[in-house]
Amino acid sequence: MATGVSICSNALLMLGAQTINDFADQLNLDRAKLCANLYPTVRDDMLRSHPWNCAIKRAVLAPDAVAPAFGYTHSFELPADFMRVLEVGTNGSQIDYLVEGRTIQADTTVLELRYVFRNEVENTWDAHLVKLVTLAMAAALAYPVTQSSALQQSFEQKLEMTLKRARAVDGQEDPPQTLGDERLLRARFGGGW
Template structure:
């Protein structure tokens, strides 16, 4: 858990910084209570380049009871599957990817727990998101919550814009169209 991100959220609310994520104060307990859920939700709602991973999946011995021929275990840190290679129809159930292929790989958004792996613009957007969740409880003000929601939307737009410009060429993120046509 990031003391930096939690402190930034509290500062947005007009509160003092915390010295430790384990600090035994009401505001630190509140921030800890929402941090991981808000972090994962923010990661899941956009294919952040820093959070994307590619991996071949391990096939499970037991096939699904119906609907698909095979089941593959998704990585424990998988928050959202972006797509499969080769492209195929699939379903996700109980931490497994179900499809009719004998082998499959996925591009997915992973849970990033280490703030050092997050770009600065993502960290400030996350801090604003945490502040929005805490606003009513800490300040008791609807107007303050609305101000923070606007701040969050602005920081999110900045983070997404930076993410769009910072990950190589657009062609590097798409399968080759000729290879796809040959399949």
């Protein structure tokens, strides 16, 4: 079962370093503090980098009491675990929107949001994502732990290669994307296709 600590420990093992038991491990305090500092940033960066199926949520948002000063009629507060917009719509159709700070501005009274969320429950992650975050932690820890920039570069290259493969596999689980409104295409080009 993957946890933040196990991911960091496996990254340390890849570097030939002593593992940690938790983020406050008194026996390996330097490495534990280093992992505790780097892990949230590395995790969030990897989650935000791709719409991983294990980190997607849907929400229906109600407008804030105060409307934007101009531009759009309503403002919607983003969920606390929000990381990246995937889709914004109402009743299944895309709408015009703008993300500003921790809000979405739009001309609608109800906003349907599909988004990448900060999934902090690592045991719900896909195996590829666990491996990627482990490699990313190894790359982030390589220089501070070993003082080897060559080792750091090596892990960064492994991470890039593995990232391409993992994105492809994760994307193959999704249905094919359509190009726009099928009814509009049928009306424009005829219904015989």
